Amino acid sequence: SLVENSFAVYTHPATVDGSAFLVVIDGVTIYHAGDHALWVEELAPEYTRTLGQIRTRASQIDLAFLPAARGMFTHCAVDAVMEKSLRMPASILQPKTVALQHIGCPDQLHQYRQVREKLNALQVDWIVPETFNSRLY
Numbered sequence: 001s002l003v004e005n006s007f008a009v010y011t012h013p014a015t016v017d018g019s020a021f022l023v024v025i026d027g028v029t030i031y032h033a034g035d036h037a038l039w040v041e042e043l044a045p046e047y048t049r050t051l052g053q054i055r056t057r058a059s060q061i062d063l064a065f066l067p068a069a070r071g072m073f074t075h076c077a078v079d080a081v082m083e084k085s086l087r088m089p090a091s092i093l094q095p096k097t098v099a100l101q102h103i104g105c106p107d108q109l110h111q112y113r114q115v116r117e118k119l120n121a122l123q124v125d126w127i128v129p130e131t132f133n134s135r136l137y
Contacts, residue, residue: 010057012036012050015043022057029058030065031093033101037067038085047085051092064095067102068112078111083118090122099127 010022014036021032031054038047055061066089069078090098103112109129116126 010054012054015039015047015050020054022054022061024058028063029061030063031061031089031095032065033067033089035067038081038088041081041084044084044088047088048092051089055093061093061095063097063099064089064093065099065101066090068100068115069102069105069108078108078115083115086115086119087122090119090124095124097125097127100129103129 007023007025009024011019012022014020014034016035016037016039018035020034020036021030023030023032036047036050038044066086067082068086069082086098086100089095100112100115103109112128113130116128119126
């Protein structure tokens with residue numbers, strides 16, 4: 001069981017409906033973006049500001065779950081805006097590890113590996129599934 005004050009949960013609104021969470025449990029910090037992403041370029045100022053606010057809440061983010069694609073309704077599209085949507089939190093939040101989410105199209109997994117290759121210079125460990133329903137770590 002969790003001891004009183006051994007964890008904290010912070011929320012902020014996503015750039016679309018919903019919210020995102022920063023969770024600190026026994027010194028481990030996890031950020032789950034939910035639908036908080038740079039869905040369109042016009043959201044860049046708001047997105048950057050919110051990422052900066054999140055960064056002030058934790059000295060280190062160990063694991064960040066970030067949207068990598070627009071979802072199944074848009075055929076899991078990855079484009080330059082979505083790549084920027086990953087680059088910004090990787091740079092601002094500086095998580096140790098990023099796990100990609102919103103990648104529900106098995107036939108499109110190759111494009112997430114390509115995104116990882118483009119963003120490897122950011123000194124982040126990227127969790128990118130090769131297949132679904134398998135242990136990644």
